[in-house]
Amino acid sequence: MAITTENRAAAQRGRWAVAAMFCTNGFIVGSWAPQIPLLLTRLDIREATLGLLILGFGLGALVAMPSCGLLIPRYGSRKVLTAFAVACTVGLLIVIAMPSVWLAAPAMVLFGALVGGMDVAMNTNAVAVERKLGKAIMSASHGFWSLGGFAGGGLGGLTIQRFGTLPHAIMVTLITLIVVFAAIRFLVSEEQPAPEAKTRTGFPRQPAIYIVGLIALFAMIPEGAILDWAAIYLRQERSADIATAGFAFAAFSATMATMRFLGDIVRNRFGAVLTLRVSSLIAALGIIVAGLSPTPWLAIAAFAFAGFGLANIIPIAFSAAGNQPGISSAAGMSVVSTLGYSGILVAPSFIGFIGQSTGFAPIYLALSVLLVIVFFAARFAASADGAQSGH
Incomplete structure (x- = not known):
């Protein structure tokens, strides 16, 4: 039209x-x-x-x-x-x-x-x-x-x-x-x-919307892990002082906010699927380096790099949810929001419980695997580009 x-x-x-x-x-x-x-x-x-x-x-x-x-x-x-x-x-x-x-x-x-x-x-x-x-x-x-x-x-x-x-x-x-x-x-x-x-009520029956929900979940779990535990990881396992440890989430937030304001330009240019795939790999690489880093400042730089990748995964997942064929925007959005936000509201407490026994470095390495899964599931977010067809 x-x-x-x-x-x-x-x-x-x-x-x-x-x-x-x-x-x-x-x-x-x-x-x-x-x-x-x-x-x-x-x-x-x-x-x-x-x-x-x-x-x-x-x-x-x-x-x-x-x-x-x-x-x-x-x-x-x-x-x-x-x-x-x-x-x-x-x-x-x-x-x-x-x-x-x-x-x-x-x-x-x-x-x-x-x-x-x-x-x-x-x-x-x-x-x-x-x-x-x-x-x-x-x-x-x-x-x-x-x-x-x-x-x-x-x-x-x-x-x-x-x-x-x-x-x-x-x-x-x-x-x-x-x-x-x-x-x-x-x-x-x-x-x-x-x-x-x-x-129409109840939960959507299309499997694709739940895969998009998992994409949101697998992005928000690492985000919550950085939000709640990065400073403690740097303090306890990388001997950072309190001021230095506080830079981890600040640097991550700064790159994430910056990339979110650039993200629509990137997605309009390259499409949702390619943007999602590159973003997931950038985020995975950043979190791997943060988990392997021997020094606090390298870990902070790695968390900041991960922010560039994580920034646009959630917006793309939400656009995909709102444009999912066969279901209303609201039904798709509620599924993806509920799955995604459970990752940032519930998962960090489990991460803290596990981290007491294993330390946080292995946890960050494990969380990078979730982002690799996002890379392979990216094609299910193709409906995000439905926004660009000018319905």
Whole structure:
């Protein structure tokens, strides 16, 4: 279908509106990070209890993601994203306002559900934008999430130190509410779904969507392993000082955010499958070198190199999920989101348990195998290029 000037302008506005949603979601998650250690003293709990609260956040997200996949075919991603985004702005405030661990626990599950539901809805809406524009925008959208997370984490610590935990949570709510209400009127809507698509429920039967989900899972497990354990690996096994160890995730995040803003250009030029194959090999090589590195700085450089590769695997997997033939964008997105995010929410705890016995170097070498599997499974993500056909 030909894209008129008016339709293209609306799609461009929709692109920036959904980018604002990604940035908002990242800002909320980033703002949560500096609040985590303060829960220990405020609620008078130990680390094990805090771990259970964080697990509750993950479980809330994993329950909401497939549920969101049932709502979007019925109501459209614009309405569902609007509802989740508005609700998500108060999620952090609800958690921080809870005076006891018994009230904080259900609040954490709710917070995780709101963040997870918004995630599925905004990724599904980004696919709708890709279809209207006839080109990829998913990688840049995830780049805006990284920017939001960076801003939330960086400003959060300073704000908490100056004003306290509750004023910080109120500030986050006010800022995100303003951004969300400014953006929602520009969000695009999908084409009206077929009547049978509205009533179809349950899990998709196409095996390909689950392979795309495994691609997302096998990318997010290494990402979670770097996020949670790289600093400890450098500190304990490569004798890095605390300041040096902190550079591992910072360098990884910097290359990942940079490559996400370049990723759509690369994918539009070379196609999703080739981009995915090269990305997986770059990521695998980086993690292998990090695991074999005799020095902290070589390992940090290797983690940064891995960031170039890991950056665009998830955006490509999400575009493939949203364009999978035979199922709705929302159903595909909910499957891939649930499988993928379980890798970053659940797997790191198992990695830590194993790492206590084996050390982390062998774990990083083993995780590179997952990325080699992604290389061989890349052809199942070919539907990501469906966004470029200008439906």
